[in-house]
Amino acid sequence: MKKLALLFVLASGLVFSQTKSLKVVSSKINWWGYKVAKTEASSHQGTIDLSSGTVILKNGQLAGGSFVLDMNSINATDLSGEYQTKLNNHLKNGDFFEVEKYPTGTFKMMLLRKNNKPDFNYIITGNLTLKGSTNAVTFPAKIEVKNGVLTLTSDKFTIDRQKWGVSYKSTMKDIVIKDDIDLQVTLSAK
Numbered sequence: 001m002k003k004l005a006l007l008f009v010l011a012s013g014l015v016f017s018q019t020k021s022l023k024v025v026s027s028k029i030n031w032w033g034y035k036v037a038k039t040e041a042s043s044h045q046g047t048i049d050l051s052s053g054t055v056i057l058k059n060g061q062l063a064g065g066s067f068v069l070d071m072n073s074i075n076a077t078d079l080s081g082e083y084q085t086k087l088n089n090h091l092k093n094g095d096f097f098e099v100e101k102y103p104t105g106t107f108k109m110m111l112l113r114k115n116n117k118p119d120f121n122y123i124i125t126g127n128l129t130l131k132g133s134t135n136a137v138t139f140p141a142k143i144e145v146k147n148g149v150l151t152l153t154s155d156k157f158t159i160d161r162q163k164w165g166v167s168y169k170s171t172m173k174d175i176v177i178k179d180d181i182d183l184q185v186t187l188s189a190k
Contacts, residue, residue: 024053027187034178049073069105105130130164154185
């Protein structure tokens with residue numbers, strides 16, 4: 001009889017442990033790339049869109065998530081007209097992201113832990129896949145869940161593009177571009 005009562009208590013606890021999926025309804029990924037030489041055009045910035053994404057809430061708290069990046073959407077926002085088109089095409093072709101071969105990237109959250117900084121209350125670690133290569137990235141983020149809506153805003157964080165094979169195919173030209181790319185993510189899901 002005690003075993004039956006224990007099973008009932010355990011089963012009841014599972015009912016109250018609620019897990020649900022939320023779809024990403026808006027998102028923005030900002031990027032910054034830099035040249036080694038400090039000139040007027042020593043950096044570029046832009047955006048990449050998510051094509052889809054899902055976050056997992058457990059008992060009202062973020063417990064995981066996975067996201068698909070639309071690499072065809074890469075867009076330099078610091079330029080316009082012909083120069084913007086040239087840079088966008090340059091980033092999409094075989095010199096950098098090879099979007100015809102790798103049209104999407106992915107990010108899957110693997111670990112989420114509390115951070116004692118109020119501006120960025122969590123540290124997120126996940127696997128970022130670009131151009132068929134997967135590497136772990138870690139960054140601070142502010143995460144809030146209110147009325148069934150999750151909002152996430154990351155601090156600016158840095159990745160080394162070489163780890164994903166994102167390199168200018170000409171060795172001489174690749175050394176004038178810094179390996180570091182800065183990223184900053186904002187999204188909401190409901």
